Amino acid sequence: MEKLKQTPAWINLEHHAPLVKRYHMRDMFVADKNRATKYSLDAAGIHLDYSKNRVTQEVLDNLFDLATQRQLAEKISAMFSGKKINTTENRAVLHTALRNFSDKPVMVDGENVMPQVKATLTKMEQFTVDVHSGKHTGYTGKAIKKVVSIGIGGSFLGPKIVTEALKPYWHKDISVVFVANVDGCHIHDVLNTCDIEETLFVMSSKSFGTQETLQNTLSAKAWFLNNGGNQNDIAKHFVAVSSNVKAAVDFGMAEQNVFPMADWVGGRYSLWSAIGLPICLALGYQHFEALLHGAYDMDCHFQSAPFDQNMPVILAMLGIWYRNFMGAQSHALLPYYHYLRGLPAYVQQLDMESNGKIATLDGRTVDHGTGPIIWGSEGSNGQHSFYQLIHQSNLPIPADFMFPINVPSLSDEKQERENQTLHHQMLASNCFGQTQALMQGKSFEECYKDLDGKGLSDDERHTLAAHKTMAGNNPSNTLVFDTLNPKTLGALIAMYEHKVYVQGCIWGLNSFDQWGVELGKVLGNQVLDMIQGKSSMNEADASTQALIKRFLQQ
Numbered sequence: 001m002e003k004l005k006q007t008p009a010w011i012n013l014e015h016h017a018p019l020v021k022r023y024h025m026r027d028m029f030v031a032d033k034n035r036a037t038k039y040s041l042d043a044a045g046i047h048l049d050y051s052k053n054r055v056t057q058e059v060l061d062n063l064f065d066l067a068t069q070r071q072l073a074e075k076i077s078a079m080f081s082g083k084k085i086n087t088t089e090n091r092a093v094l095h096t097a098l099r100n101f102s103d104k105p106v107m108v109d110g111e112n113v114m115p116q117v118k119a120t121l122t123k124m125e126q127f128t129v130d131v132h133s134g135k136h137t138g139y140t141g142k143a144i145k146k147v148v149s150i151g152i153g154g155s156f157l158g159p160k161i162v163t164e165a166l167k168p169y170w171h172k173d174i175s176v177v178f179v180a181n182v183d184g185c186h187i188h189d190v191l192n193t194c195d196i197e198e199t200l201f202v203m204s205s206k207s208f209g210t211q212e213t214l215q216n217t218l219s220a221k222a223w224f225l226n227n228g229g230n231q232n233d234i235a236k237h238f239v240a241v242s243s244n245v246k247a248a249v250d251f252g253m254a255e256q257n258v259f260p261m262a263d264w265v266g267g268r269y270s271l272w273s274a275i276g277l278p279i280c281l282a283l284g285y286q287h288f289e290a291l292l293h294g295a296y297d298m299d300c301h302f303q304s305a306p307f308d309q310n311m312p313v314i315l316a317m318l319g320i321w322y323r324n325f326m327g328a329q330s331h332a333l334l335p336y337y338h339y340l341r342g343l344p345a346y347v348q349q350l351d352m353e354s355n356g357k358i359a360t361l362d363g364r365t366v367d368h369g370t371g372p373i374i375w376g377s378e379g380s381n382g383q384h385s386f387y388q389l390i391h392q393s394n395l396p397i398p399a400d401f402m403f404p405i406n407v408p409s410l411s412d413e414k415q416e417r418e419n420q421t422l423h424h425q426m427l428a429s430n431c432f433g434q435t436q437a438l439m440q441g442k443s444f445e446e447c448y449k450d451l452d453g454k455g456l457s458d459d460e461r462h463t464l465a466a467h468k469t470m471a472g473n474n475p476s477n478t479l480v481f482d483t484l485n486p487k488t489l490g491a492l493i494a495m496y497e498h499k500v501y502v503q504g505c506i507w508g509l510n511s512f513d514q515w516g517v518e519l520g521k522v523l524g525n526q527v528l529d530m531i532q533g534k535s536s537m538n539e540a541d542a543s544t545q546a547l548i549k550r551f552l553q554q
């Protein structure tokens with residue numbers, strides 16, 4: 001394929017960038033009264049306003065041309081049709097098959113994977129019903145009231161943030177908690193809140209070889225056996241999700257308690273698979289299915305909408321513009337909804353583990369920027385912290401704002417409902433007001449004028465006005481939805497998955513491997529052997545040796 005920087009659209013964009021850097025979005029809004037309508041669209045229950053971006057129509061046209069010149073349409077169908085686009089692991093990439101409600105077969109190695117997908121969903125549904133109805137109980141016959149989900153990375157973040165975000169839909173008799181870190185404080189604290197007779201442990205590990213998850217499960221099992229449970233009761237309290245069923249059974253899981261997943265589901269794309277079992281247990285299967293439906297709606301939109309009306313493509317190409325032409329190195333996610341506070345951490349893994357790399361598919365090193373740093377936290381909290389830097393530093397930081405128009409009523413009490421309405425109006429005003437402030441800023445002249453009559457000398461007035469000046473012209477997208485129900489959340493997450501894929505296609509990356517995390521695991525295991533005296537420290541560098549000695553207090 002033609003090198004990215006030699007495509008005609010890239011060359012045009014390089015030419016446009018210095019010109020656009022001179023425009024202020026404030027002037028763009030004045031010049032075009034239709035800008036907000038022109039640069040807004042709806043898909044799968046999500047409204048996107050991308051008018052507050054530093055782009056002209058020419059820039060957008062070239063960005064969509066770039067997508068065409070990088071054969072994006074062909075790459076989208078390659079993914080959905082089960083081609084082995086994860087070339088370094090020789091795997092198909094089919095998280096979309098997990099939410100395929102179309103009745104169309106999806107073929108991998110000549111086999112339709114849909115019957116297998118449906119069989120796993122049925123198993124998840126049945127197990128959820130059995131737990132909720134009291135058919136599956138703890139070993140003393142008591143109903144399960146707490147689920148402890150043990151997993152890390154993609155086997156943790158997806159189920160955790162979905163469960164957290166859908167709090168208004170929680171099953172009334174069950175609580176679900178998550179343990180990921182190998183730090184023993186975490187599992188210790190969680191076990192301290194558990195009643196052995198009423199707790200179910202779901203161990204989630206695609207590989208069934210991840211140190212943190214294995215150790216946390218062993219600790220949970222030891223706790224269970226030391227507190228009255230015995231070996232024969234394990235099946236009542238421990239289930240596993242893995243693509244390595246044999247390893248799970250060898251570990252001691254009852255075979256019927258293992259929920260399978262396929263190797264063509266990437267860890268960070270796996271919440272739609274059996275990895276979503278804790279979501280089913282927290283919410284009920286029907287809500288999990290609605291989540292899948294929302295993602296499916298976004299998949300249909302992504303596959304069929306022309307690039308200039310395609311939400312994931314628009315977001316991805318705007319990201320390319322800022323990363324490759326406007327000097328941005330990071331992208332902020334700012335959900336204005338407390339229950340959605342985990343989304344930045346989720347997208348951080350999704351995006352940074354997918355596109356945080358510099359080798360192209362054919363093994364060259366890129367000569368352009370790739371995946372940005374993804375960060376952020378819930379609004380309005382961030383406004384009293386890092387927004388200062390977004391508003392007034394010279395680092396360009398594009399941001400996605402997210403806001404639900406309605407929130408579920410949390411109380412039947414009239415006064416409390418009125419208070420909630422007031423809170424929500426304030427939340428809306430903060431969200432929209434911030435995108436406005438980022439865009440328009442406040443000029444030196446405006447600040448200088450404000451200081452009139454304040455008893456300052458002209459010098460003092462100049463200095464203070466300089467400090468108060470906000471350049472504005474900071475780009476943002478605003479994503480608005482009616483309520484954050486399971487369906488909308490499914491669509492929102494799928495939208496970010498596809499955005500990441502589009503960017504990976506433009507940059508020429510394999511977005512579905514993660515070789516960069518491997519070396520740390522290997523060296524970590526070697527260090528553990530050194531700490532435990534199983535191997536000599538001499539092989540390690542002087543700094544690492546000194547740290548180990550300090551740890552061992554030698």
Ligand SMILES: O=P(O)(O)OC[C@H]1O[C@H](O)[C@H](O)[C@@H](O)[C@@H]1O
Binds near residue numbers: 153205213
């Ligand atoms: O599900 P597991 O096989 O236990 O893997 C858990 C996580 O660990 C790995 O190191 C990867 O970086 C993640 O992509 C993965 O989700």
